[in-house]
Amino acid sequence: MGKRLAAVLGTGQTHHRAKRTDVSMPGLLREAIDRAMADAEVEWADIDAVVLGKAPDLFEGVMMPELFLADALGATGKPLLRVHTAGSVGGSTALVAASLVQSGVHRRVLTVAFEKQSESNAMWALSILPPFQMPVGAGAGGYFAPHVRSYIRRSGAPGHVGAIVAAKDRRNGALNPFAHLRQDEITVESVQASQMLWDPIRYDETCPSSDGACAMVLGDEAAGDRVPGGAGWIHATAMRTEPTTFSGRDQVNPQAGRDAAAALWREAGITDPLSEVDAAEIYVPFSWFEPMWLENLGFTAEGEGWKLTESGETALDGRLPVNPSGGVLSTNPIGASGMLRFSEAAKQVMGRAGDYQVDGARRALGHAYGGGSQYFAMWVVGAAKPG
Amino acid sequence: MNDVAVVGFAQSRNVRHSDGTTNGVEMLVPLLAEVFEQTSLSKEDIGFWCSGSSDYLAGRAFSFIAAVDALGAFPPMHESHVEMDAAWALYEAWLKIRTGEVDTALVYGFGKSSAGRLRRVLALQLDPYLVAPLWPDSIGIAGIQARMGIEAGLWSEREMAEVAARSRADARANPVAQLSGEVEAATLLERPMFADPLREHDIAPVTDGAAVLVLAAADRAGELADRPAVITGIEHRVDSPALGARDLTRSPSAGAAGAAAGGDGVQLAELHAPFTHQEIILRRALGLGANVGVNPSGGVLVGNPMFAAGLARIGEAAGQILLGNADRVLAHATSGPALQQNLVAVLEGRD
Numbered sequence: 001m002g003k004r005l006a007a008v009l010g011t012g013q014t015h016h017r018a019k020r021t022d023v024s025m026p027g028l029l030r031e032a033i034d035r036a037m038a039d040a041e042v043e044w045a046d047i048d049a050v051v052l053g054k055a056p057d058l059f060e061g062v063m064m065p066e067l068f069l070a071d072a073l074g075a076t077g078k079p080l081l082r083v084h085t086a087g088s089v090g091g092s093t094a095l096v097a098a099s100l101v102q103s104g105v106h107r108r109v110l111t112v113a114f115e116k117q118s119e120s121n122a123m124w125a126l127s128i129l130p131p132f133q134m135p136v137g138a139g140a141g142g143y144f145a146p147h148v149r150s151y152i153r154r155s156g157a158p159g160h161v162g163a164i165v166a167a168k169d170r171r172n173g174a175l176n177p178f179a180h181l182r183q184d185e186i187t188v189e190s191v192q193a194s195q196m197l198w199d200p201i202r203y204d205e206t207c208p209s210s211d212g213a214c215a216m217v218l219g220d221e222a223a224g225d226r227v228p229g230g231a232g233w234i235h236a237t238a239m240r241t242e243p244t245t246f247s248g249r250d251q252v253n254p255q256a257g258r259d260a261a262a263a264l265w266r267e268a269g270i271t272d273p274l275s276e277v278d279a280a281e282i283y284v285p286f287s288w289f290e291p292m293w294l295e296n297l298g299f300t301a302e303g304e305g306w307k308l309t310e311s312g313e314t315a316l317d318g319r320l321p322v323n324p325s326g327g328v329l330s331t332n333p334i335g336a337s338g339m340l341r342f343s344e345a346a347k348q349v350m351g352r353a354g355d356y357q358v359d360g361a362r363r364a365l366g367h368a369y370g371g372g373s374q375y376f377a378m379w380v381v382g383a384a385k386p387g
Numbered sequence: 388m389n390d391v392a393v394v395g396f397a398q399s400r401n402v403r404h405s406d407g408t409t410n411g412v413e414m415l416v417p418l419l420a421e422v423f424e425q426t427s428l429s430k431e432d433i434g435f436w437c438s439g440s441s442d443y444l445a446g447r448a449f450s451f452i453a454a455v456d457a458l459g460a461f462p463p464m465h466e467s468h469v470e471m472d473a474a475w476a477l478y479e480a481w482l483k484i485r486t487g488e489v490d491t492a493l494v495y496g497f498g499k500s501s502a503g504r505l506r507r508v509l510a511l512q513l514d515p516y517l518v519a520p521l522w523p524d525s526i527g528i529a530g531i532q533a534r535m536g537i538e539a540g541l542w543s544e545r546e547m548a549e550v551a552a553r554s555r556a557d558a559r560a561n562p563v564a565q566l567s568g569e570v571e572a573a574t575l576l577e578r579p580m581f582a583d584p585l586r587e588h589d590i591a592p593v594t595d596g597a598a599v600l601v602l603a604a605a606d607r608a609g610e611l612a613d614r615p616a617v618i619t620g621i622e623h624r625v626d627s628p629a630l631g632a633r634d635l636t637r638s639p640s641a642g643a644a645g646a647a648a649g650g651d652g653v654q655l656a657e658l659h660a661p662f663t664h665q666e667i668i669l670r671r672a673l674g675l676g677a678n679v680g681v682n683p684s685g686g687v688l689v690g691n692p693m694f695a696a697g698l699a700r701i702g703e704a705a706g707q708i709l710l711g712n713a714d715r716v717l718a719h720a721t722s723g724p725a726l727q728q729n730l731v732a733v734l735e736g737r738d
Contacts, residue, residue, distance in 0.1 A: 058442055
């Protein structure tokens with residue numbers, strides 16, 4: 001007995017800034033939800049259930065905020081689920097919403113993910129030292145910098161590859177009216193001239209900290225068939241988890257990511273991702289994660305990811321445009337960042353990506369990761385029904 | 388779509404204070420061994436893992452990451468987490484099996500309520516702009532709810548005490564219970580008020596604990612348990628968070644979930660009612676007649692491990708089927724202030 005078909009009917013996101021002081025949390029969410037529902041051409045009565053995701057509750061200082069948000073989410077009287085899988089949560093949330101449709105339980109599901117980091121202090125929330133656990137005390141950049149150094153050493157990548165990614169993603173972001181950072185003047189040289197934060201990661205190679213939300217309406221086959229211009233059909237989904245640390249764990253190329261990708265391509269019927277995927281929205285919060293994840297996802301062999309980036313093939317007009325929307329490097333409301341990747345992939349195959357539309361995009365990847373590169377969530381969406 | 392059944396369940400002893408780290412994941416390790424022994428499954432056989440817990444109980448971000456270590460998540464696992472009671476993690480796992488993507492799932496919940504001051508921590512579930520700054524705590528809100536019901540003539544302090552007395556008496560047969568014993572309602576009513584009109588016996592005790600449950604597709608379940616508990620309906624709903632905008636003496640979300648899950652004709656029910664008067668509200672919302680046995684385990688008034696207690700209700704109810712004591716049962720889980728969010732599962736034994 002197989003899954004039922006499920007499709008993206010519409011997407012919406014907020015304008016992203018470091019501090020959205022003009023809206024409350026409910027207001028922020030409604031900005032994304034109202035756009036997604038308008039895009040999907042659905043009304044509240046059409047929505048059967050709501051699935052909310054965000055990263056730690058401590059980021060906003062509200063315990064289980066889905067409870068106080070129930071009215072604003074239009075969930076009152078309906079089923080409401082709240083997902084939390086660290087930084088991959090935006091992707092996992094979309095996958096839980098998809099399973100509500102794929103299981104035949106619901107016809108149309110609203111899913112939304114958010115982070116309003118300015119409500120509290122994320123650095124404080126991440127700096128609590130629980131007993132018996134290894135303190136990092138270096139922020140995410142400090143945690144991931146050694147992985148990047150290790151990648152460079154293992155692959156022999158030249159030092160400017162990270163800057164190429166940063167300049168590309170920020171210029172793509174300038175084409176996206178919702179992006180937080182829109183830097184059309186940025187160059188590889190200017191990135192390389194920016195301050196070194198955690199060697200080898202420079203200031204312009206790091207993601208911003210954003211307030212923002214992303215929403216999608218997912219539906220069953222009948223609902224997908226009615227989408228003007230075509231729905232974004234879900235071809236495959238995958239999630240995998242491994243522990244943060246243990247001796248022998250490959251933190252540069254984690255097994256959980258490789259396993260998830262293998263399962264994903266298998267389900268999507270894709271044998272050569274580089275030729276068969278037209279656009280990829282990959283979770284790249286620090287520039288060097290583009291080549292690292294290209295390898296982890298199987299787009300290239302191990303040690304070869306940087307070559308694809310350096311050759312310009314991941315640019316908007318390249319063989320595999322990566323992060324045409326500007327990606328996490330341009331916009332990072334942590335809990336929503338994964339769902340943004342998933343929804344941007346859907347926008348590409350629905351032909352709704354505006355100025356950063358990849359010509360002829362028929363199949364696209366949405367990818368998210370979280371924790372210490374240990375949680376992975378991904379999907380493949382297509383312009384045509386799978387099969 | 389695939390039917391889903393409960394084939395294994397284990398829970399830790401409900402205690403006022405457990406040793407171990409603030410997230411309490413140590414409590415999971417023996418329980419995992421217990422369900423693997425019950426079902427003859429091993430870690431590698433599990434298709435999907437899903438947990439429920441809360442960072443706010445542990446007082447730190449990403450507390451569930453530690454649980455991944457307790458599972459021994461290598462080779463990597465297909466895994467997810469809800470920041471809710473693990474009854475909702477069970478719902479996510481139920482979906483996964485329904486899609487046909489996997490045919491087994493392990494669901495777990497854990498919570499160390501003793502790590503902080505629970506009633507104050509739960510105040511942070513309220514609207515952070517308008518309500519939480521006033522710090523109405525969870526027991527105070529339940530007290531308002533109890534008072535409204537008493538004044539409306541829906542229940543009395545005596546009926547509340549009778550719920551407590553019955554729960555403790557039933558718990559004498561429950562080896563994991565935190566509270567149990569023979570006590571008269573009249574004796575309980577002589578005790579002082581804790582948060583008028585609530586006395587201590589009206590309030591679920593602060594409890595550390597964990598629960599683990601194994602699900603399987605119905606066509607696989609027969610290999611894993613002699614008498615699997617098939618989930619014939621599972622539904623959940625949420626009510627408005629605005630305490631002044633809803634009638635606190637009723638639980639429309641519990642009623643709607645129960646009706647959708649098909650709760651008619653159940654022999655017994657395990658209700659997640661952290662306050663005595665909430666059992667009375669839930670009985671009414673779910674239409675449970677006098678012939679339906681409620682909380683044979685003693686319910687959460689004898690032990691309420693946050694984020695595991697709702698899953699444990701499903702496990703306790705399923706256990707009655709697995710042991711052959713019942714054929715059709717109902718289980719309920721709640722979340723949020725004053726019964727805001729409710730899940731109902733109906734389970735059946737099929738011989």
